[in-house]
Amino acid sequence: MYRRPRYLPVGDKGLSVEFGNEVSEEINHQVRRMALALEKANLPGVIEFYPTFRSLFILYNPLELNLKNLIDELKKLEKHMVEIPPPQSRTFEIPVVYGGEYGIDLENIAKFLNLTPEEVIRIHCSQEYLVYMNGFMGGAAFIKMPDQLAPLPRKKTPALWMPAGSVTFAGGLGAVFKVLDGPTGWHVIGRSPLKQWFPEKNPPILILAGDKVRYRPISEREYQEIKKLVEEGRYEVKILEKEKEASGENLK
Amino acid sequence: MEALEVLHKGALTTTQDLGRYGYQRYGVPICGAMDKFALRMANILAGNEEGEAALEVTIMGPKLRVLQGLRVAFTGADLSPQINGLPCSMWCCLPVEKGDVISFGAPRSGCRTYIGISGGIDVPLIMGSRSTHIRTGHGGFGRALIQGDVIHVKEEGKNWDKAITPKKLLEEQIPIYAKDWVARVVLGPQQEYFTPRGLKTFLEGEYWITPESDRMGYRLKGPKIEHRYGADIITDATTPGSVQVPGDGMPIVLLADAQTTGGYPKIGVVISPDQDKLAQAKPGDRIRFEKVSISRAHQLLVDMENKIKAIKNSLTLSSY
Numbered sequence: 001m002y003r004r005p006r007y008l009p010v011g012d013k014g015l016s017v018e019f020g021n022e023v024s025e026e027i028n029h030q031v032r033r034m035a036l037a038l039e040k041a042n043l044p045g046v047i048e049f050y051p052t053f054r055s056l057f058i059l060y061n062p063l064e065l066n067l068k069n070l071i072d073e074l075k076k077l078e079k080h081m082v083e084i085p086p087p088q089s090r091t092f093e094i095p096v097v098y099g100g101e102y103g104i105d106l107e108n109i110a111k112f113l114n115l116t117p118e119e120v121i122r123i124h125c126s127q128e129y130l131v132y133m134n135g136f137m138g139g140a141a142f143i144k145m146p147d148q149l150a151p152l153p154r155k156k157t158p159a160l161w162m163p164a165g166s167v168t169f170a171g172g173l174g175a176v177f178k179v180l181d182g183p184t185g186w187h188v189i190g191r192s193p194l195k196q197w198f199p200e201k202n203p204p205i206l207i208l209a210g211d212k213v214r215y216r217p218i219s220e221r222e223y224q225e226i227k228k229l230v231e232e233g234r235y236e237v238k239i240l241e242k243e244k245e246a247s248g249e250n251l252k
Numbered sequence: 253m254e255a256l257e258v259l260h261k262g263a264l265t266t267t268q269d270l271g272r273y274g275y276q277r278y279g280v281p282i283c284g285a286m287d288k289f290a291l292r293m294a295n296i297l298a299g300n301e302e303g304e305a306a307l308e309v310t311i312m313g314p315k316l317r318v319l320q321g322l323r324v325a326f327t328g329a330d331l332s333p334q335i336n337g338l339p340c341s342m343w344c345c346l347p348v349e350k351g352d353v354i355s356f357g358a359p360r361s362g363c364r365t366y367i368g369i370s371g372g373i374d375v376p377l378i379m380g381s382r383s384t385h386i387r388t389g390h391g392g393f394g395r396a397l398i399q400g401d402v403i404h405v406k407e408e409g410k411n412w413d414k415a416i417t418p419k420k421l422l423e424e425q426i427p428i429y430a431k432d433w434v435a436r437v438v439l440g441p442q443q444e445y446f447t448p449r450g451l452k453t454f455l456e457g458e459y460w461i462t463p464e465s466d467r468m469g470y471r472l473k474g475p476k477i478e479h480r481y482g483a484d485i486i487t488d489a490t491t492p493g494s495v496q497v498p499g500d501g502m503p504i505v506l507l508a509d510a511q512t513t514g515g516y517p518k519i520g521v522v523i524s525p526d527q528d529k530l531a532q533a534k535p536g537d538r539i540r541f542e543k544v545s546i547s548r549a550h551q552l553l554v555d556m557e558n559k560i561k562a563i564k565n566s567l568t569l570s571s572y
Binding site: 008009010011012013014016018021022023035047048049050051052053054055057059062063067133134135136137138139140142171173179180182197199200202203204205208209 | 273274275276277278279280281378379385387388389390437438440441484486487488489491493494511512513514518520521522523524546549550552553554557
């Protein structure tokens with residue numbers, strides 16, 4: 001983490017507040033704390049803002065808000081950030097069919113990491129992951145991989161098409177699961193029947209930055225059963241725990 | 253109420269407004285018109301608020317049947333618009349009657365025409381916008397228009413007196429679209445990821461737009477931009493205008509449908525008024541990048557708004 005955040009202009013309407021140059025929970029918490037502080041501050045001329053792994057991006061209207069004034073305001077907020085409780089979170093259970101046609105890269109992943117496929121699965125599903133950010137399109141949720149799985153690099157040649165639901169990772173980072181059908185340069189370990197993208201709802205996505213996820217291995221049959229319920233809008237995603245807010249009240 | 257029926261779909265026509273804001277935190281791209289100046293003009297000329305949804309027509313235009321008396325305005329690219337087979341003027345307000353047919357001929361200059369329609373297009377507001385995002389299938393028709401689609405307008409066009417001088421932009425207010433473009437950029441946020449030579453190449457080289465270009469971004473080819481620390485950064489925000497440079501050293505300019513985040517270093521960001529210009533660039537056209545300071549970029553933004561104000565004023569005067 002940098003001693004002080006860096007303020008980096010992004011074109012004529014953007015500002016990136018960068019807190020560090022690594023993926024760590026500590027840095028990401030700072031990013032989301034600043035997002036919270038900015039939410040409360042409700043500055044005129046700020047159009048929107050969103051957290052990424054290690055920086056907060058702010059879109060502003062320079063016709064309304066001078067860049068220097070924006071940075072001054074943010075520097076004031078820096079001082080109050082510690083007082084803001086960390087964002088509330090839920091832990092979602094993500095069912096996954098590992099390997100086979102659902103996770104076509106499992107064997108190769110195992111070979112590269114010098115593990116057996118069973119060991120790879122065990123490592124993958126035996127821990128809780130923090131969702132650092134939503135991004136790309138359709139609200140993809142991004143996580144950091146455990147050390148044993150981190151050395152796997154991106155594919156040299158991206159796969160041109162992988163279905164939504166594919167659970168992927170590479171270069172130390174992972175997507176909880178792929179939101180849309182399409183290409184990916186990350187390795188596919190399995191597939192989840194869950195959906196992330198609900199454009200008609202608000203918020204339009206299920207898993208939010210600050211939430212946590214844990215994978216649960218399921219059979220192909222269970223995958224089909226859950227998938228059907230998801231498509232009919234009848235599947236209730238299992239929430240393993242809800243963190244309580246500072247006030248002690250449960251989240252909705 | 254019903255306004256237009258699609259008789260032939262053309263290459264790619266979608267509903268777009270000024271974009272979808274406030275949802276990037278959920279990984280929802282802004283979208284909206286590629287050329288926001290032309291969209292605003294199309295609406296102003298058709299008698300609408302500037303930010304109403306209009307049709308964005310790409311290269312090969314559609315064929316549309318008019319279902320009720322309307323005012324329409326064609327702005328942006330000259331794709332040879334016609335009414336009932338006869339060439340019609342652009343950058344002005346045109347009355348059309350029930351049964352008229354709007355069509356397009358050969359593309360003459362630019363890439364995207366906007367059709368402003370009196371009343372404004374009536375499609376559901378999705379996350380505050382009527383813009384279409386094809387990749388996720390939301391907004392507008394959730395896809396490009398196809399034969400048989402019926403476009404509704406929000407309110408019946410108010411009665412207008414044809415005797416009043418029709419609204420029209422002055423010749424000098426209309427942008428000229430060539431095949432060589434200068435895109436002004438604010439350097440950063442990751443210019444330190446490039447060697448001095450890489451930066452020099454970027455600012456002095458000439459790039460051409462490859463066919464792998466769409467509303468999400470243009471892939472460019474030209475002199476290779478040299479990285480200093482490799483082509484991977486920890487994924488952060490990508491905003492329309494971002495010029496990201498992957499490992500092959502060939503820049504990609506992200507535009508209206510830009511993904512909200514990405515992992516390639518961004519050497520610079522094209523300023524907003526020049527994103528509008530690039531919306532009119534086509535595969536095969538050439539681009540050079542020119543560095544501007546932030547304060548200059550902000551002044552150019554003010555200039556752009558002043559220009560639009562001046563146009564609005566001159567239109568108000570001419571209709572008396």
